Amino acid sequence: MNLETKVSTTDLESENPEGLGAALDADATDEQALEGQGRRKRRLWIALAVILVGAIIGGLMLTGGEEEVPFVNVGNDGSAPAVTVAIPGAGTLEGTINATGTLAARREMPVGVVGEGGRVVSVPVEAGEWVRAGQVLAVIDRSVQNQQASAQAAQIQVAQADADLAQANLDRALQLVERGFISQADIDRLTATRDAAFARVDVARAQFAERRARNAQLNVVAPSAGLLLTRNVEPGQVVSPGSGTLFAIARGGEMEMLAQVGENELATIPVGASVTVTPAGSERSFTGQVWQISPVIDRTNRQGTARVALSYDPALRPGGFATARITSGTVVAPRLPESAILSDETSSYVYIVDDENKAVRRNVELGMIREDGIAIASGLDGSEKVVLQAGGFLTEGQTVRPMMQD
Template sequence: MNYETTVDLSDTENGMTLDEQAARRKRMWVVLAIVLAGALIAALMFSRGEEEVPFAAEGRETIPAVTVVSPGAGTLEGVINATGTLAARREMPVGVTGEGGRVVSVAVEPGDWVNAGQVLAVIDRSVQSQQANAQAAQIEVAQADANLAQANLDRAMQLVERGFISQADIDRLTATRDAAVARVAVARAQLAERRARNAQLNIVAPAAGLVLTREVEPGQTVSAGSGVLFSIARGGEMELLAQIGEAELAEIGLGATGRVTPVGTDESFACQVWQKSPVINEQTRQGTARCALPYNAALRPGGFASIELASETVVAPRLPESAVLSDDRGNYVYIIDDTNHVVRRPVELGMIRDDGIVIASGLTGDERVVMRAGGFLSEGEEVRPVTEAAD
C-alpha cells in the first residue's frame, strides 16, 4: 500500500515560513553589527580620554597653572571724567536804562563782537530833543535876568555913597542878583539832566564781548519793564559747569586743568577750574566745578560737553579689570602665597582708568596677583604660578 507524503514548505517551526525566518536572522545580524560598532567606538574614546588626563608621578592630578603679576606701586596722575553744560562765564543782560520809547534801529546780531559803549539799538528821541532845546532856552532867560540884576546892583552901589539909596535897598538888590544867578545854574543843570536822559535812550554795550541773544526789533516800543533785550558774554569767555560727585570734587583744586570735548565734535579745548560750588545737591550728591574756557566758535552756551580733569596724584598699584573680583563681601583679588596656595585679599578700589583700576588699599604691589580666571579658583587651592611682566 503506497502512501504519498506531501511536504508544505510554508509549514515551519513556530508557525513561521522560511522567508520570515530568513528576515529574522538578517535583522539579528544587523543589530549585532551595530552593538559591536558601538562597543568599539566606546573603547577608542575611553583609551583616548585616558591619554589626555595625565597623572603625576605620585598619582595626583596635574596642578593648574595660573598667570600672576606683581604690579608694583607707581605714581599715577588722577583723572576725573564728568559731563556738564557750556555757558558764558560772565553773561551781561542788557535792557532799557532810560525812559524808553519806540525802537528806530537795531545795529547788531547774535554772534557779533561789540566794544564797550557801542550802540546796540537806537530809540526815537524827537520829543526829548525838543525838551532839550527848551531847557537851553531857559538858560538864556535866566542868564538875562541875572545880568539885569547885576546891572541894577552896580547902579545902586554908585548911589549909596551919595545917600540916595539905603543899605537895605542894596541888600535887596544883592539878593535879587544872587537868586537870578542861582536860576541860571538850575537851568543849566536841567539841560544837563535832559541830555543825559537822551543819551540813555540809546541801548549800548556795557563792556566788550560777544552778543549771544537779541530780543528786540525795529518799531517795537520798549521801557524799563521790557526785560532783557540783549545778552553779551563779556570778553567772549566761556565755561563748563561740570557736575562732579562730592568725593571727587574734594580732590580737585582751584587751578586744576582739563580737556573739554563738546558733543558733536572730536575737538577738545583746554580749560582751568576757577571756582568750585560750596553747595552739594541733596538729591544727586553732586557739586559744580566751573571750568574757564577761551572763546571758540565751537563752544556754544547751552551745549553739552564732557571733561577730563586732572586730580591729585597717588602712589598705588594698578591692576587690569580681569584681576579684580567682587561678591557680597566686597571687592577682592586672589594672590599666591609662598607655598603656591590661593589666598583671598580684600581691596579698596580707587580711580578707574583706561589702563586699569587703581588699588587704593589692600595691596603693596609686591604680591603675586592672579590676573585672569580668578572666578574658577577657590581659596586654599594649590596652583602653579606663571609670572607675567607688569605694564
C-alpha cells in the same frame, strides 16, 4: 522489485497548493527581517560616531585648543601648588572723572533799557556778532526829548539875561548909595535879587545837562566787549525799563561747562584741574580748566557743579550738552588687576609670596579704579611678589611654587 516514486512540485502544488505558498512566504519574511536589523545597527553606529566627533570638536572650540591653568595643584606627588605672581612696582597714575553737563557763557551780561525808553528806530546788530564796549545795540526815537533839550537850553539864556540885569541894577545902586540917594536896605535887596538870578542860571544849566544825559541813555549800548548771544527786540517795538532783557552778551566771548559731579568725586577735584570737553554731536574736543567748585550740593541728586573755563570757539554753543573728562590728580602707587584683590568682612587684601615661598595675607587700601587696574593706596610698596590669580584657594602660611608672569 524496486519501486521508484517521483513526486514533482507540480504534483505537490496540485495536491496542496495553499501549504506550499505559505512556506515560501515565511522564508522571504525571515530574510527581510534580518536585513532590517542589520541596517538599524549600522545607522546606530554611525550616529554614535557623529556624536563623539561633535563632542570632541565642541570641546576644542570652547578651550581654544589650550587650557589656561592659573592655579595647578600637583598634590599626588607631594609638590607645592603653582601660582602666578608678579611684582607690580609703583607708577604714576592719573585719576579721571567722567561727567556730563551744559555749556554756558562764563560771564553772561543781560542788557536792557537804562533810560526812559520809547519806540525802537533801528537795531544795527545781530546775534552771533562781536560788539565793542559802548557800541549802540538799539536806537530809540528821541524827537520829543530833543525838543525838551532845546527848551532847557533856552531857559539857560533867559536865566542868564535876568542875572545880567540884576547885576547891572546892583552896580548902579552901588554908585548912588555913596551920594545918599539909595539906602543900604535897597542895596541888600538888589544884591539878593542878583544872587537869585545867578542861581536860576545854574538851575537851568543843570536841567539842560540832565536832559542831555537822559537823551544819551535812550540808546541801548553794550556795557562791555563780547559776543552777542541773543537779540530780543525789533524796530518799531516800544520798550521801557520794565521790558526786561533785550540783549545778552558773553563778556570777552568766554565760555564754560557746568559739569555735574557726585559729591564724593567733587571733593577730589582741585581748582585748576585739566578737563577735556566734547560737545554733543561733535567729534572735536576742547581743553579747559576747572576755575570754580560749587560750594553747594543739590539735595535731590547729591551732585555739585564744577565750572570749567573754555576759550571761545564757534562749536561751543551755550545751552548745548557736553561730556567732560576731568583729571582729579595723580598718585604714585602700585597697580594690580582685579583678579588679584580679595575681600572679606574686615578689609580688602592680597596674597604675597615671601622669601620662603609661603603665602602671606596682606591687607590693602584701594585707590583709583581705572580700566587698566586698581591702584593700591596703602599696604604695598610694589616690590612684593603678589599672587595674581586663584588667591582664594590659598591659606595663610601655605607653601607655594611661584611662577612669574610673562
